[in-house]
Amino acid sequence: MHAAMSSDAPRYWVGGGGGDAAPQPGVALEVSPGVHWLRMPMPLALDHINLWLLADGDGWTAIDSGLPTDATRAAWEQVFAGTLQGRPLRRVLCTHMHPDHVGLTHWLCARSGAELWMTQGEYLSARLMSAGLEPTDPDSALAHYRAHGAPDGELDKLSGRGNFYRRMVAQVPLRYRRIVAGEAIRIGDSDWTVIEGAGHSPEHAALWCAQHGLLISGDMLLPKISTNVSVFPIEPGADALGRYLRALCRFEPLPAETRVLPSHGLPFIGVHGRVRQLREHHAERLEAVMQACRAQPRSAYELLPVLFHRVLDAHQLGFALGEAIAHAHRLYAAGLLARDDDAGVHRWRAERLSPDAVRLAAGLDAPT
Numbered sequence: 001m002h003a004a005m006s007s008d009a010p011r012y013w014v015g016g017g018g019g020d021a022a023p024q025p026g027v028a029l030e031v032s033p034g035v036h037w038l039r040m041p042m043p044l045a046l047d048h049i050n051l052w053l054l055a056d057g058d059g060w061t062a063i064d065s066g067l068p069t070d071a072t073r074a075a076w077e078q079v080f081a082g083t084l085q086g087r088p089l090r091r092v093l094c095t096h097m098h099p100d101h102v103g104l105t106h107w108l109c110a111r112s113g114a115e116l117w118m119t120q121g122e123y124l125s126a127r128l129m130s131a132g133l134e135p136t137d138p139d140s141a142l143a144h145y146r147a148h149g150a151p152d153g154e155l156d157k158l159s160g161r162g163n164f165y166r167r168m169v170a171q172v173p174l175r176y177r178r179i180v181a182g183e184a185i186r187i188g189d190s191d192w193t194v195i196e197g198a199g200h201s202p203e204h205a206a207l208w209c210a211q212h213g214l215l216i217s218g219d220m221l222l223p224k225i226s227t228n229v230s231v232f233p234i235e236p237g238a239d240a241l242g243r244y245l246r247a248l249c250r251f252e253p254l255p256a257e258t259r260v261l262p263s264h265g266l267p268f269i270g271v272h273g274r275v276r277q278l279r280e281h282h283a284e285r286l287e288a289v290m291q292a293c294r295a296q297p298r299s300a301y302e303l304l305p306v307l308f309h310r311v312l313d314a315h316q317l318g319f320a321l322g323e324a325i326a327h328a329h330r331l332y333a334a335g336l337l338a339r340d341d342d343a344g345v346h347r348w349r350a351e352r353l354s355p356d357a358v359r360l361a362a363g364l365d366a367p368t
């Protein structure tokens with residue numbers, strides 16, 4: 001088991017694999033011919049996002065834009081004055097709709113005349129939420145959180161998240177160029193193929209370039225942290241974790257030596273090992289949920305201490321509860337948990353433990 005874990009560990013490849021290889025904000029680091037790494041600050045527990053700047057003929061294509069903060073704008077101004085060498089930014093391709101990825105796109109496109117390229121699912125979600133249209137009405141959201149066991153005192157925190165997105169992303173460009181799964185996008189002298197993701201966001205786009213042996217993985221594949229996979233009130237019955245785990249299969253055909261450029265953390269090699277680690281991680285959490293629900297039926301809210309061993313602030317609570325529901329729904333969809341409706345609260349019950357079936361539900365076939 002330990003040998004398998006260590007061979008699965010991502011291997012960092014930029015700057016000799018050192019931990020401080022990341023470039024300073026505003027300074028680009030070329031990691032492969034014509035492929036530059038930009039790191040932008042974030043005032044959050046997750047304190048940075050990686051963007052990628054690709055030489056594109058007589059101009060440039062940027063992958064993602066950063067959070068709309070003064071610090072990110074200042075770093076971009078430095079990039080315009082330096083790395084771009086006076087050549088135009090023609091295209092901003094956003095992997096997905098989350099504020100750290102799409103947040104500064106409106107400013108960046110207005111500043112440079114660049115076009116926005118994005119999948120339809122991500123673009124329309126970003127348009128909807130930046131327009132201040134909540135994904136669902138407040139009553140449905142409250143009913144959703146209540147049905148998953150959130151007590152009245154916590155409901156305010158959860159519903160107080162309303163318009164969080166709009167506060168971060170006031171605008172996105174009003175036009176875009178749609179990209180679709182499997183499409184090969186010509187950037188400079190290389191083709192980058194769109195690999196569709198799911199479970200983290202509606203229609204995530206990762207980009208694979210066979211010529212460079214590079215994968216821009218967005219948030220679907222990160223070297224250290226596991227990608228957030230949540231069930232939200234807009235789609236209360238979703239098996240988001242099942243979607244995420246199935247989408248991971250699309251990275252498995254890539255060559256073992258693929259160099260991965262993730263949105264957070266350091267560039268790494270080891271796509272297959274990382275996919276396996278993530279499946280193992282979710283299998284462990286699913287097993288913990290099974291154990292807890294075998295002892296007594298529990299709501300998703302009551303599963304939070306099983307899955308999270310730290311104090312959660314209001315913002316984290318929404319994602320944590322979403323993740324707890326996602327794990328319960330994966331087991332429910334796999335037929336391993338039953339659902340009791342106890343005075344309007346969903347409580348999950350495990351009749352018997354079945355570790356092999358749990359591993360199957362996490363996309364792992366052979367028990368170890």
Ligand SMILES: [Zn+2]
Nearest residue numbers: 096098200219
């Ligand atoms: Zn994201």
